Amino acid sequence: MATTTATVSISSSDLMPGSSLNISASSVLMKTGITTSMELMEMGNAEIVEDYEAQLFADGPATDNGAYFIYICNTTTEDTTYYVEYKLHETVIGRLYAGDWMFVPYNASDADAEVEVKGLIGPNKIEYAMFKTAWTLPAAES
């Protein structure tokens, strides 16, 4: 049983006059439920060209109602105006401009539980990771 720990810190010295901001949170990535830690993961890099919508993590083999953790970072350095749009469950959540990242616990609650990334101004380079409660590789074509 592997142990992976995620920590976020969010800080600012000038957001509020006379008071600095320092948020810190940490958690061990756990499978569905709270007693067993994550063992399965998938990590990689990809280029997302403009107007191309990629399915970063597909539905299907994922266990319905399973716990996942998703990390996506736009590692593009060429132009700060480049960005991708990301979707959870076919719902647009936000944009990742060059340098931006997101990390969320994700619920693969049905067969349409894809994670998609679309290049809108680019090309963009992204790195990503998904930690999974359960996973089966796609079956070979016969």
Next chain:
Amino acid sequence: MATLTPTLTLVSTDASTDEINFSVTDSLNITKAIISPSKVALSTGDLTLFAAASYTKSYVYLKNTDDTIVMDIDFGTQLSIELGAGEFAFFPWESSGNILAKSASGTPYIEYAIFEA
């Protein structure tokens, strides 16, 4: 204009034969509204944590402060983020739909913050 610096670190010595140990940080310009870390009790009914009409592009921080109860976060109709006990999320939000939150049971507290770019 203020600068917000979010940093994520992922560490594991045994997730694979190659240790995971990486950190990513960003420097974000915050020019509009902020809600600094606050807490609210959830129930099993949807609570509108952030109304889309009130924000433009923003960065959202959420944390489940409870030890056992799971929280569901969705952006309209689909359950998307599930915060287990003690888990957190940080993500850019385009405010295309409300952010709704509810608990699986009881009245656990969610910690939240939003920073509008």
